[in-house]
Amino acid sequence: MTFARHNPVLTLAAVAVVAFAAAFAALTLANRSSSPPAGPPALADGTAPARSTDARIRQLQAEVHAAPKEAGGWALLGDAYLQKVRETGDASFYTRADGVLKRALALSPDDVDALVGAGTLALARHDFATGLRYGEAARRAAPSLVRPLGVIVDAQVELGRYREAARTLNRMVDLKPNLASYARVSYFRELRGDLGGALEAMRYAVSAGGGTPESVAYVQTLLGNLELALGHTAAARLAYGQALAGVPRYVPASVGLARVEAGERNYAPAIRRLRAAVGRLPLPEYVVALGETELAAGRTAAARRDLALVGAEERLLQANGVNTDVELALFEANHGDPARGVDLARRAWAAAPSVRSADALGWSLTRAGNSAAGLRWARRSLRLGSADPTFLYHAGMTARAAGRTALGRRLLRRALARNPRFSPLYAPRARAALR
Amino acid sequence: MRKRRFVVFGTALLAVLAAVFAAAAVSPGSSHREAPLSALDPTGDDTDVYAFKAPDAPNSLTLVANWIPFEDPAGGPNFYRFDDRATYYLNVDNTGDGAYDIRYRFHFRTSVGDPNSFLYAAPTVDSIDSPNLNVKQRYSVVREDWSGGHLVRENRLARDVPVAPDNVGPKTIPNYGAVANQAITDISGGSKVFAGQRDDPFFVDLGATFDGLTIRNGTGNAGGGKDDLAGYGVHSIVLQVPINRVTRDRKPVAAQDAPNAVVGVWASTERRELQASNDTGHSTSNEVQVSRLGNPLVNEVIIPLGLKDKFNRTPPQNDAANFGTFVLNPQLAKLLNVLYPGLDVPETNRTDIVTALLTGIPGLTRIGSNPAAADTLKINLGVPPAANPKRFGVIAGDTAGFPNGRRLTDDVVDIEERVVGGELVGHHLPLGDGVDRNDKPFLSSFPYLAAPDAGPDSTLKRNEPTHPPVPAPPDQ
Numbered sequence: 009m010t011f012a013r014h015n016p017v018l019t020l021a022a023v024a025v026v027a028f029a030a031a032f033a034a035l036t037l038a039n040r041s042s043s044p045p046a047g048p049p050a051l052a053d054g055t056a057p058a059r060s061t062d063a064r065i066r067q068l069q070a071e072v073h074a075a076p077k078e079a080g081g082w083a084l085l086g087d088a089y090l091q092k093v094r095e096t097g098d099a100s101f102y103t104r105a106d107g108v109l110k111r112a113l114a115l116s117p118d119d120v121d122a123l124v125g126a127g128t129l130a131l132a133r134h135d136f137a138t139g140l141r142y143g144e145a146a147r148r149a150a151p152s153l154v155r156p157l158g159v160i161v162d163a164q165v166e167l168g169r170y171r172e173a174a175r176t177l178n179r180m181v182d183l184k185p186n187l188a189s190y191a192r193v194s195y196f197r198e199l200r201g202d203l204g205g206a207l208e209a210m211r212y213a214v215s216a217g218g219g220t221p222e223s224v225a226y227v228q229t230l231l232g233n234l235e236l237a238l239g240h241t242a243a244a245r246l247a248y249g250q251a252l253a254g255v256p257r258y259v260p261a262s263v264g265l266a267r268v269e270a271g272e273r274n275y276a277p278a279i280r281r282l283r284a285a286v287g288r289l290p291l292p293e294y295v296v297a298l299g300e301t302e303l304a305a306g307r308t309a310a311a312r313r314d315l316a317l318v319g320a321e322e323r324l325l326q327a328n329g330v331n332t333d334v335e336l337a338l339f340e341a342n343h344g345d346p347a348r349g350v351d352l353a354r355r356a357w358a359a360a361p362s363v364r365s366a367d368a369l370g371w372s373l374t375r376a377g378n379s380a381a382g383l384r385w386a387r388r389s390l391r392l393g394s395a396d397p398t399f400l401y402h403a404g405m406t407a408r409a410a411g412r413t414a415l416g417r418r419l420l421r422r423a424l425a426r427n428p429r430f431s432p433l434y435a436p437r438a439r440a441a442l443r
Numbered sequence: 444m445r446k447r448r449f450v451v452f453g454t455a456l457l458a459v460l461a462a463v464f465a466a467a468a469v470s471p472g473s474s475h476r477e478a479p480l481s482a483l484d485p486t487g488d489d490t491d492v493y494a495f496k497a498p499d500a501p502n503s504l505t506l507v508a509n510w511i512p513f514e515d516p517a518g519g520p521n522f523y524r525f526d527d528r529a530t531y532y533l534n535v536d537n538t539g540d541g542a543y544d545i546r547y548r549f550h551f552r553t554s555v556g557d558p559n560s561f562l563y564a565a566p567t568v569d570s571i572d573s574p575n576l577n578v579k580q581r582y583s584v585v586r587e588d589w590s591g592g593h594l595v596r597e598n599r600l601a602r603d604v605p606v607a608p609d610n611v612g613p614k615t616i617p618n619y620g621a622v623a624n625q626a627i628t629d630i631s632g633g634s635k636v637f638a639g640q641r642d643d644p645f646f647v648d649l650g651a652t653f654d655g656l657t658i659r660n661g662t663g664n665a666g667g668g669k670d671d672l673a674g675y676g677v678h679s680i681v682l683q684v685p686i687n688r689v690t691r692d693r694k695p696v697a698a699q700d701a702p703n704a705v706v707g708v709w710a711s712t713e714r715r716e717l718q719a720s721n722d723t724g725h726s727t728s729n730e731v732q733v734s735r736l737g738n739p740l741v742n743e744v745i746i747p748l749g750l751k752d753k754f755n756r757t758p759p760q761n762d763a764a765n766f767g768t769f770v771l772n773p774q775l776a777k778l779l780n781v782l783y784p785g786l787d788v789p790e791t792n793r794t795d796i797v798t799a800l801l802t803g804i805p806g807l808t809r810i811g812s813n814p815a816a817a818d819t820l821k822i823n824l825g826v827p828p829a830a831n832p833k834r835f836g837v838i839a840g841d842t843a844g845f846p847n848g849r850r851l852t853d854d855v856v857d858i859e860e861r862v863v864g865g866e867l868v869g870h871h872l873p874l875g876d877g878v879d880r881n882d883k884p885f886l887s888s889f890p891y892l893a894a895p896d897a898g899p900d901s902t903l904k905r906n907e908p909t910h911p912p913v914p915a916p917p918d919q
Contacts, residue, residue: 218486
């Protein structure tokens with residue numbers, strides 16, 4: 009028996025069958041928990057994944073064109089644009105993401121995907137207060153979803169609201185212990201100087217990744233960074249190697265290996281790696297790492313040339329709404345105009361009073377000649393008990409400049425204790441100051 | 444009509460892509476910890492559960508549960524594995540209250556032969572113990588018996604037995620089938636267990652949606668669909684136990700109407716809580732359920748977006764209170780009627796769906812007389828395996844198939860589409876996704892699931908040939 013062609017209801021049904029199947033399939037996949045067969049996952053490598061992200065962007069553009077009243081489509085296009093930045097570092101996609109996410113929220117102010125997307129965008133632009141607002145709006149829109157909590161935690165941490173962040177994070181990991189929440193636990197412990205606890209949590213995250221490529225690359229790189237912070241060079245190298253075995257040319261892992269090599273004064277391969285990394289994912293922090301490694305290697309002219317790019321890149325980021333105050337303050341303090349660094353860091357502190365901002369302000373003040381004020385801010389930067397060797401180096405050099413020699417020596421020793429090679433440029437300076 | 448179609452596709456595509464992009468950012472140069480796509484949790488989320496009486500083992504219950512979907516055989520050199528730090532469960536309710544009475548608990552442990560090698564395996568792996576298999580996973584199985592909410596007994600069924608390796612290719616593992624079969628572990632008392640990579644037995648056309656604005660001709664009840672899971676692997680646990688091990692009175696089932704005939708099963712995953720600060724002195728070892736799955740597609744199709752996490756962390760026994768209204772009034776039925784008023788899909792008070800999935804069909808899949816409405820996959824252990832299984836199962840008169848348990852060949856997408864369309868209340872719509880069967884034949888013996896494709900020769904996705912429309916009610 010086939011269904012009759014001329015029965016109007018059944019004809020309608022026949023049309024609907026296809027739609028039904030599509031809707032059904034869509035709802036089905038929406039919760040099948042892994043990446044669909046649409047293409048390789050999101051990676052900080054501008055090659056194959058970019059093609060698939062481009063394809064997704066084209067497809068979503070067609071969809072929103074066909075159904076411009078559907079908030080969900082605009083929200084997804086916004087996510088795809090954010091993905092594009094992760095892969096290429098091209099900040100102009102922040103501006104595009106902003107446009108489509110606003111459009112989604114205009115159509116449907118309570119759309120969770122749009123709210124989480126807007127929160128994520130704000131965090132990526134280092135506008136943490138706005139990120140927090142969107143994260144909380146997303147939580148109100150869907151109180152039992154875990155995803156908004158990730159946005160809220162990240163914002164609270166960057167805003168220096170550590171007690172609230174701990175509460176949100178505990179809630180998040182109680183509700184859903186998985187890679188996303190374990191990795192955040194790891195970071196929170198790291199901030200408090202508990203590198204052992206951070207390592208433990210990151211191992212949970214790696215295990216939860218179960219060998220899926222995107223997780224291997226991302227979490228193994230973070231694990232490598234922690235191992236390196238603990239001075240476990242071989243373990244760090246192994247973790248970065250695992251990441252690169254999973255996703256060849258994964259830029260953050262490649263940068264990690266370069267840091268290991270630079271620490272071992274193996275400058276030539278480190279510089280080669282960093283130059284390749286900057287070519288594929290031109291982020292200011294990678295350019296700074298390249299320039300500082302070149303300085304350590306005595307290649308002053310090349311360093312000057314490369315570091316000159318940082319300002320241009322920062323301006324490009326700013327043009328696309330990214331707040332780069334903390335990063336730029338440190339750059340000015342180290343390689344440019346420390347007085348300007350102070351202004352930038354003050355602004356950063358006003359917007360986001362985190363230990364990161366305090367460190368940038370303290371170091372800028374010291375470099376600008378005001379080490380007494382610098383020391384007050386350095387103390388704030390260490391208030392969580394941070395074991396970050398860069399924070400400790402800044403604090404130690406500041407104390408020394410402020411005439412607090414014994415304190416300075418203690419801090420510098422701590423900076424070098426875990427990883428005597430924490431930076432090709434600053435670790436030798438710390439050692440020199442201790443002599 | 445054209446415009447409306449766009450809307451449907453728009454909505455559909457959005458739902459799909461929402462899952463794809465459901466992740467927050469790693470922002471350049473800052474310290475956020477969210478990995479791309481990491482909001483997705485492949486090692487934690489169960490994808491499918493099957494429960495059946497295999498023709499070659501009619502006195503046993505065979506359970507299959509899958510994790511880690513979309514394993515790309517050519518995706519190496521990454522290889523997939525269970526999470527060593529998660530706990531995996533197969534749960535059985537034999538009293539009808541929606542709470543587990545028996546749990547089979549699985550713990551995995553990975554060992555790496557040469558930690559300085561990034562290779563998963565080197566040629567040639569000719570046995571499951573081969574030293575050339577650099578990354579090995581082993582596991583243990585413990586049976587828990589529960590009564591009144593308390594653990595009353597634990598028995599270790601297997602200790603440190605091997606997981607089947609991933610199929611990395613014919614050069615490395617020339618005789619993959621034989622090596623994988625060495626992962627079949629016999630447990631005393633006639634039980635068997637297998638864990639490791641398999642071909643994903645689920646089949647569904649998701650591509651019609653991905654194609655967006657172009658509709659494949661013939662999609663529906665006449666084949667022509669594309670199986671988007673063809674060629675992809677999953678990680679499976681397959682457990683076969685004699686029926687008297689799971690019945691409430693520990694006796695075999697005498698007949699379909701015996702009081703001990705029906706059990707409900709589901710899979711779940713638990714992970715450890717961690718505290719944000721490790722140094723508070725009250726570090727916990729609590730485990731939290733991060734995922735569970737009974738009937739196919741309930742969380743995917745029935746549970747609204749905002750409640751999916753809640754569904755995954757709550758037990759089936761509370762389903763009626765937590766989610767009953769979404770089963771009674773499925774959003775999919777509403778959506779269809781808004782777009783296509785002529786269809787008249789019943790929207791509200793769908794007790795037929797509640798019966799089919801949650802409370803059980805009287806005389807077939809109902810546990811006792813007044814069971815809890817719980818999303819468990821119910822199977823009547825008194826129904827013998829069908830000589831000629833029909834992919835539409837019960838709605839085609841084959842009572843040995845879904846929703847009486849779920850066989851690997853049951854076309855649950857088509858069945859559930861037709862049930863939501865009103866099949867059980869006399870509203871026969873010829874619905875389907877155009878994919879009728881898995882891309883690979885299943886095995887006739889344990890572990891039943893087909894071996895996964897090897898890396899180099901894998902092809903992904905498969906087109907279902909078109910065929911004459913399968914009428915409503917289906918008879919094949």
